[in-house]
Amino acid sequence: MRIRILGTAAGGGVPQWNCACPGCAAARADPRLRRRHASLAVEADAGRWYVVNATPDLGEQIEECPPLRPGPARRHTPVAGVILTDAELDHTLGLPRLREAPTLRIIATDTVREALCGGLRLDRVLAPYAGLSWATLPHEAPEALDGGPLEIQGITVSGKRPRYAADLDAEPAGDAWVVALRIRDRRDGKALVYAPALAAWPAGLDRALHDADCVFIDGTFWDDEEPRRSGFSQRTAVEMGHLPITGPDGTAERLAALPAARRLYTHLNNTNPLVDPADGGHRRLAAMGIDVAREREVIEL
């Protein structure tokens, strides 16, 4: 399985347009420290790629990733579609950026689809530009992706809704608001789990994580108090729907205990000290066998 990391930042990116915190200021001064919104590309079949989550940076992310660039035919794109792990704005605002395509294939849970259509009215807005071709992300059992060698499954993580969908009636579509994406290659059995938003660590997720060769976990906040200490929120990390890396609810010990060959944090908020490559947290995590996902890294499983 071929995986390309397209971005590693939480909502806002690094730097965030209205933020002069140390992490954002440093990234303005040194472009090497910039982080785009968290996203992956996974090769579904030779030359056909799915993008996992459509961020506001998606146009630039495609340009920065050579296998995703169009060609050789004038309007041929290797981007087969988008798989969504939730309906948050920083994971879906990139969909309108793909509206130049005649059709846009989107794989998501029914809950996420309902939020995007009923809450954001994305289907109505985009219909005059691009036909939306929706497919349901299977969550009971894995299913083949487009009949190819990869199988995909969404593992429900939490019922945390995007703020715009707080009062949306999503009863008929279930409660799979946030999933971890599991992708398994049937050619060699290698599996990837991508979980950029973890409000909880449920048993089903734990099983999938133990069975994976490469796992990406929510690294939004270093500790629970970080959002309040930074002054941008009255809520703690847990209250914002993100288990922190360290502390009583921290995920680092559990991540380090997984048998996966690659264990990575992604989705870093610009307040997270890990946005500084010199921060001591990197060494502390490295000693536990944990990496912080790097922009444009290529992973071959």
Ligand SMILES: [Zn+2]
């Ligand atoms: Zn900042």
